[in-house]
Amino acid sequence: MNELETGTYYSEEEVDRALVELMEKYAAAPTYGAQTTVTVSLNFKTLSAAGAEDSEITSLIDTILPVE
16 A cells, blocks of 8 residues: 555546556455454444544554555
8 A cells, every 4th residue: 555655646536546456466466374353343433433543444454455
């Protein structure tokens, strides 16, 4: 995801395209490590804090789509 954050985009379409390309790159060469279990409570509190670095949902996303 670092690649996405360091890019310069002039429209939402460019960001969308860059994200799809990045996800396709990860999908083309998946890396499998040890099995990981991430506990995520699904309630208003976790959903409203989803953008915070220390949120459960952010942890889940980082596990699924790791930052290089």
